[in-house]
Amino acid sequence: MKSIDHIQEDIIEEFSMLQHDLDMCVEYLIELGRKIKPLPAQFRTEDHIVKGCQSKVWLVASHENGMVNFMADSNTMITKGLVSMLIRVLSGQTADDILNADLYFIQKIGMNRFIGTQRSNGLAAMIKQMKFYALAFLAKEQKKETP
Amino acid sequence: MSTSDQIGIRLDVTSIRDEFPILHQQVNGKPLIYFDNAASNQKPLSVIEALNHYYRTDHANIHRGIHTLAERATEGYEQTRKAVAKFINAAETEEIIFTRGTTEGINLVASAFGRKFLKAGDEIIITNMEHHSNIVPWQMLCEEKDLVLKVLPLRENGEVRWDLLDSMLTPKTRIVSIVHASNSLGTINPIADICKKVHQAGAVAVVDGAQATAHLEVDMQKLNCDFYAFSSHKMYGPTGVGVLYGKRKWLEKMPPYQGGGEMIKEVTLEHTTYSEIPHKFEAGTPNIADVVAFKKAIDFINRVGKRAIIDHEEKILAHAHQELEKIPGLRIVGTAPHKVGVVSFVISGVHHFDLGVMLDARGIAVRTGHHCTQPLMDCYGLEGTVRASFSVYNTEEEVDELVKALDAILNKLRN
Numbered sequence: 069m070k071s072i073d074h075i076q077e078d079i080i081e082e083f084s085m086l087q088h089d090l091d092m093c094v095e096y097l098i099e100l101g102r103k104i105k106p107l108p109a110q111f112r113t114e115d116h117i118v119k120g121c122q123s124k125v126w127l128v129a130s131h132e133n134g135m136v137n138f139m140a141d142s143n144t145m146i147t148k149g150l151v152s153m154l155i156r157v158l159s160g161q162t163a164d165d166i167l168n169a170d171l172y173f174i175q176k177i178g179m180n181r182f183i184g185t186q187r188s189n190g191l192a193a194m195i196k197q198m199k200f201y202a203l204a205f206l207a208k209e210q211k212k213e214t215p
Numbered sequence: 216m217s218t219s220d221q222i223g224i225r226l227d228v229t230s231i232r233d234e235f236p237i238l239h240q241q242v243n244g245k246p247l248i249y250f251d252n253a254a255s256n257q258k259p260l261s262v263i264e265a266l267n268h269y270y271r272t273d274h275a276n277i278h279r280g281i282h283t284l285a286e287r288a289t290e291g292y293e294q295t296r297k298a299v300a301k302f303i304n305a306a307e308t309e310e311i312i313f314t315r316g317t318t319e320g321i322n323l324v325a326s327a328f329g330r331k332f333l334k335a336g337d338e339i340i341i342t343n344m345e346h347h348s349n350i351v352p353w354q355m356l357c358e359e360k361d362l363v364l365k366v367l368p369l370r371e372n373g374e375v376r377w378d379l380l381d382s383m384l385t386p387k388t389r390i391v392s393i394v395h396a397s398n399s400l401g402t403i404n405p406i407a408d409i410c411k412k413v414h415q416a417g418a419v420a421v422v423d424g425a426q427a428t429a430h431l432e433v434d435m436q437k438l439n440c441d442f443y444a445f446s447s448h449k450m451y452g453p454t455g456v457g458v459l460y461g462k463r464k465w466l467e468k469m470p471p472y473q474g475g476g477e478m479i480k481e482v483t484l485e486h487t488t489y490s491e492i493p494h495k496f497e498a499g500t501p502n503i504a505d506v507v508a509f510k511k512a513i514d515f516i517n518r519v520g521k522r523a524i525i526d527h528e529e530k531i532l533a534h535a536h537q538e539l540e541k542i543p544g545l546r547i548v549g550t551a552p553h554k555v556g557v558v559s560f561v562i563s564g565v566h567h568f569d570l571g572v573m574l575d576a577r578g579i580a581v582r583t584g585h586h587c588t589q590p591l592m593d594c595y596g597l598e599g600t601v602r603a604s605f606s607v608y609n610t611e612e613e614v615d616e617l618v619k620a621l622d623a624i625l626n627k628l629r630n
Contacts, residue, residue, distance in 0.1 A: 090243045090576040095627065098569075122568040122584045122599060144566040145628075146573075 069135075072165055075157045076173035083177035093178065097149030104152040107141035118194045123147040125194050129201035134209075135160050136202055140194075150179065150191050158198055163209065166202035171195065226527045231519065232608045234259040245578030248613045253398050253426055253557050253604030254582050255448045259515050262452060265508035277503055278477060278494070291507035296493070298513045303443070304434040305460055312459040312466070312493045313501055317425040318348040320444025320459035321392070323496065324421050325352035327469040328442075333389050335361040340383055340391045340418075342367040342375045343594050344400060347587045349392055349423045363387075369594055373400035373549035380409065384416035391420050395427035395443075399586040399602065400549030401532070401557030403431065406438045414439070419465065425449055429606070430528060430555045432521055435460055451606075452512030453505035459496070466492040473498040524607045528556040534611045535603065538618045542625070548600050556605035559586075562621070565628060567599045570621070574601075577620045 070078075086092040111128045118125045123144040130137045138159040142148040157173065158166050173179075232238055237257050240247050249257060269291065275284035277292050300308040314320045333339075339353050343366050357364045365383055368376050375393075384391075391413045396403045406422055413420040419441040427433055429450035435443060442465070447456035461469075471478050471489055475498035480488040489495045516524065535558045539545055544563040562570065571583035584599040585592045592599060603617060 091573075094573055094576050098628075122571075123566065144568045146569050 069160050072157055072161055072169045076171070076176075079153060079156070079173050080176045088178055090178075094146065097153075097179075098145045099149070100152045101142070101145050101148030101150075104141070104148060104155065105139060107139050111139065112141065118197045125151055125191075127151075127194060127197055127201075129198070129205075131163070131205040131208070134162055136163050136166055136205055138198060138201075147191065151194060153179075154191075154194065154198065163202040163206040167199055167206065169199075226519065226523050226607065228527070228608065228610055234261070234515075235608055236260060236263070238608060242578040242580070243576050248579045248616055250603040250605065250609065250613070250617065251580045251582050252606040252609070253449070253586075253602065255454065256429065256451055256606045257608070258451055258453070258512070261511040261515060262508050265511040266453065266504055269504045269507045273507075274504065276500055288503055288507070291510075292501070292503055295506050295510040295513075298510045299458055302433075302513050302517070303428070303458075303460060304436050306436060307463060309492050310435075310460055310463055310466065312461065312496045313506055314444070314457040314459050315455055315502070316446040316448070316457035317423060317444045318352075318457075320442075320457050321349055321421065321423060322352045323459055323472045324390075324392075324442050324444070324461070325356045327472045327496070328419070328465060329356040329360070329390070331468065331470055333360055333362055336363070336387060337389045338363045338365055338385060338387045340365045340367060340380075340388060342393055342404075343369045344373070344375065344397045344402065344588065344591050345392075345394055346398055346423060346425070347589070349394060349421075350590065353390075353392060366590075369591070372551050373397070373402045374551045375402070375404060377405065377409065380412055384412065384418065386417070388413075388416055388418040391418055392423070393420070394423040394425075395433070396424075396431065396555040396557075397549070397588075397591075398426050398557065398604075399559055399588045399591055399600070400551065401554035401559070401604075402549060402551040403427075403553040403555060406440060410439045410441075426555055426557070429516060429524075431525065441465055447505065447509045447512060450512055451515050452509040455502050456505040456509050463492065466496070469496075471495050471498065475499045477501075519607060527607060528605050528609075531605045531609055531611055531614060532556045532558065535605070535614045535617075538614060539621075542618065542621055544625070545621070548595060548597065556609075557602060558604070559600040559602045561597060561600050562625065565625070567601045570601050570624065573624045574617070574620055577623075579617055579620055581617075 086096055107126055112126050116126045116128055118127050123142055125140055125142045125147060128139045138155045140151045140155060142151055235257050238247060273284060273287040273291060275288045277289040296311045297308050299311050305311060339362055341350060341353060353364055367379055370376060393404055395406055410420040421442040422440045424433060424443050424445040428445045441462050443460040445458055448454040478490050478495050478498040480490050532554060539547060539560060546561050548559040548561060567583040571581055574581055582602045586602060
């Protein structure tokens with residue numbers, strides 16, 4: 069498994085080829101969203117929703133062999149693309165690494181204009197929720213270790 | 216044929232656009248097309264320069280100082296009040312209260328009028344198309360005073376079921392608060408007729424005029440409403456300034472909205488007497504600079520001419536309806552016969568948020584979402600729409616660009 073920063077660098081390189089053409093970036097994002105592993109229908113429920121002002125994300129986390137895995141879906145194509153990148157960066161990492169992750173790639177590829185101050189897509193809430201899951205898994209782990 | 220053609224008033228859109236520096240820029244590598252005017256429209260140079268001039272030469276606090284700058288600032292501030300009164304044909308200048316915006320105007324009525332004149336069991340009527348700022352203040356008042364909030368439903372085309380108003384008005388109705396023109400649908404409500412019925416029932420009529428003042432003839436004495444709230448920033452003026460028009464007979468009887476400086480006649484530690492209207496409702500140092508510059512926005516509208524603006528925007532609206540309807544899968548939400556320049560639409564299979572981002576990537580600014588009218592969206596079973604809204608500087612060519620962009624986006628997505 070590549071490290072979080074290694075994956076971030078990969079994404080930055082991919083986007084650099086789009087030469088900051090927003091139209092092309094958006095198209096690429098939509099393509100990424102389309103490739104994401106489909107979220108099984110049973111997870112598309114209220115309690116898995118991370119809500120933005122305009123778009124919804126369903127986020128599911130699991131913990132296996134010390135690694136946190138994420139699955140997600142969204143009702144908008146662009147948010148789904150953004151989410152797919154977060155999953156690519158954070159899924160399969162340890163809870164510790166997720167908690168300490170500095171997701172600088174978002175700004176580097178110019179995607180901050182979709183999150184930054186905009187409440188509309190809920191991506192900021194999504195990152196928070198992913199870190200929150202990591203924290204919960206970490207707490208569980210530590211509880212197991214201390215008899 | 217529009218009136219402007221008949222009487223020969225044609226807008227010179229090119230020279231109007233020259234007055235708006237912000238329009239002449241590239242956004243995401245494309246020439247900006249600004250279609251988010253219902254949220255806030257852009258400012259002509261005269262307004263921008265008035266702000267600059269005020270702070271460079273005239274600023275001081277108003278209504279108190281005896282020195283020259285205080286006098287100039289006060290004069291500028293009060294000149295705007297006069298210009299507003301004339302612009303909306305209020306019977307008296309004192310009926311014009313400066314606020315922060317439409318929202319504050321409605322809150323002022325709910326708070327000051329509501330507290331004084333409403334009691335448990337009284338009824339307030341609104342419509343299903345109201346902006347949250349004409350819903351929430353009444354809900355808060357209802358909760359506080361145990362009142363009943365009644366809602367007039369809508370027709371499929373986005374008109375209010377005004378035929379139900381008579382049966383909804385009861386001896387307990389105190390307030391009917393309605394939007395003049397819907398920010399989400401564009402529907403224009405027949406305010407004068409409604410006010411007549413409201414008054415016959417012994418209630419007062421409050422009107423949210425946010426979307427109307429820059430786009431319709433607005434005459435307080437013809438409409439005969441009791442209160443009318445609107446915002447400067449939706450009529451080419453600065454942000455942070457609004458107006459509440461209120462009939463003198465009500466304003467005089469209402470208690471102040473906030474306490475502080477400016478609104479008092481005399482203060483002792485035991486008792487305070489209040490200023491006359493409108494100052495009674497303008498506690499504290501107001502937003503002087505923006506109020507002063509607001510006058511230039513009114514001058515701009517007067518100079519271009521309301522009739523010419525209305526005709527121009529109607530033409531763009533008709534063109535937008537005609538061209539957008541040709542796009543497969545696109546449905547216009549809000550097709551009332553009388554509309555301001557607002558087109559809300561949805562496209563089957565594509566989320567409004569995606570459309571908004573993809574249009575922005577092409578330099579086209581639209582609004583997406585529920586437009587602060589969630590109950591309205593619920594009523595149509597929608598999460599939101601894409602909304603294009605027009606102002607005097609927009610053109611039919613820009614509408615064509617929007618249609619082209621949508622075609623291109625849909626082509627890509629559907630292939």
